[in-house]
Amino acid sequence: MSKYSFETTVGEMLDTPETKALLEEICPQVLEHPLLEVGRTFKFVDALPYVQDMIDESTVEEFKKRLEAL
Numbered sequence: 001m002s003k004y005s006f007e008t009t010v011g012e013m014l015d016t017p018e019t020k021a022l023l024e025e026i027c028p029q030v031l032e033h034p035l036l037e038v039g040r041t042f043k044f045v046d047a048l049p050y051v052q053d054m055i056d057e058s059t060v061e062e063f064k065k066r067l068e069a070l
Contacts, residue, residue, distance in 0.1 A: 002068040011040030
């Protein structure tokens with residue numbers, strides 16, 4: 001089982017250097033979302049609807065694959 005998944009909270013992803021670096025690489029625009037800090041307690045999967053206009057499905061799938069490989 002992977003250490004990280006879409007069940008990981010946004011806050012944990014932001015606070016963990018390797019997952020934050022992955023966000024910065026694959027979908028940096030998400031880090032500019034105005035409600036990012038408010039969403040820290042959300043599981044990543046629950047936050048996806050709030051950023052669906054910022055990232056496309058292929059980016060989401062690439063992020064998921066690389067996240068689960070960590």
